[in-house]
Amino acid sequence: MTKPFPFSAIVGQDDMKQAMVLTAVDPSIGGVLVFGDRGTGKSTAVRALAALLPPIRQVAGCPVNSARKADCPDWAEVEDTRLVNRPTPVVDLPLGVTEDRVTGALDIERALTRGEKAFQPGLLARANRGYLYIDEVNLLEDHIVDLLLDVAQSGENVVEREGMSIRHPARFVLVGSGNPEEGELRPQLLDRFGLSVDVTSPRDVDTRVEVVRRRDAYERDGKAFLRDWEAADADLRKAILAARKALVKIATPDAILRDCAALCIALGADGLRGELTLLKTARAQAAYEGATDVSRAHLRRVAPMALQHRLRRDPMDEAGSATRVMRVVTETLGPIQAAAE
Template structure:
């Protein structure tokens, strides 16, 4: 009887801890999702991105890829809230360093089932027991300051965590009053959420906090799906040969984002465009004025990305669906999706 041959484990693709995420530029199709993420990188004030879609459509892959794509930030070395200058570091952090370093833009995961203490921060128990000192242990909101906070399955997030995020997103500041601590620190971040609509809806209060919303679906044509398979397989099995070209493409996109940031304040916005924003939101029955403001900011970011000097109606049309589709009231007599309704109204109001 022959001895069994051991599997050739060396033939399997080698995984290394230092492997970079799948490149943003290499993501096939899903143009609306990529566009929305690029716009928030140009202008974080747009208010974040909500990505809803089926499983396996690249939502998490795109967020991981965005982290590697984003330009670096300047921050004080050792500052727990990524302050840009020494005088901005919170007193409780007791930062004595004055050196400003460059570091990757923070992208922080907020997992389901996370406790409130983990999110906002709490008393440092170890320091209290070993030294008898009251000290603050920063939470996820501190780490996410000046960066991105990513929530996968955002529609399954517990209500009290949702309420907490709403308060911080509104004020841009995290306030902790507990266990004898009174702590404040900056918490300005871009919120990115993803989820599957089959697993539940998002609370309207949180839904309205996202600046842009996109729906992603699985590709319906064979060629696109084959392209997805080819690129993912090349990344898994031929990493060293696959990455250089796509890292160069990501670098070019990063430079374009930086150039758009510089150009953004110098754009000309005609008054007629403001009338277009208001007319479209009135026609759609959008509540409040957040829709108009987000639509205008997104159109400006799109114009800056396109290297235009003036924001035009074409830029407005390019972002209208993602800026307004999640702000519509439900119409039981209209079976069309919200994105279709916005696109239809754009054609009517902005011919």
């Protein structure tokens, strides 16, 4: 089976790729929402991310990818406790999925054949310490949305049914993609995504030609194409690992905290999640760039993706959300040439 399209080979869509890399540097940022036209590489980028991410260290037989034997849930009855390196899980959550498939349920086969009551883990267990991907997230059924909101809030999946009481960790980066023409996302779920980016079809001939050329090469001879881009993906993976190590050492001046608060107030963002996400994203950007502290330049770079989906609607302003954010950034922090970065 051909591996996913290389992440480094994706043409353009810089904001989307940047957002995904930053969540790989700091998963606590809270996930990425990618909205845009059909055929703009949204799903391709998520699949490519799976091959790009560094492996995780986990207990071999643990169904929730625990890093230590002590963290394995009792109900799992883990026998193989070796620590092994495995690819970071990237789990698809399809539309129309049942609640049992998401959360887990009674293992019917074991109950019938052995007369034992056992738990069959669901998608949330598989996604722990990894990524949960939802294509067409705006079409997800309401009861599944409610379930995801609960788990995203607590970081734990709780199953109470068929006489079972099961708990297990469910901490994952939520990645959603969709076409805005097919419906809007519920505000409660929208707020759970740390970052949001819009993707559009390229408008110049050269870019579109390069997209077609690379995709055609991948489909004609996938192995050769993957070899050509293997080094670029490896370099990007090393950069992510280096940024992860540097993250805890990044200094955050008080002035940057005040800038985060001032921007969110000026934008009318509700709650404090905007400031926290903006700060984490700017810090991840600084670590990825090899800086020692967070600067206004980092805030400017990430503000649209961290804040545009947190804006209140303004029927009198026809500008796009990202444009409105950058306008407020300029008004609050001053023009780039005049600001002390």
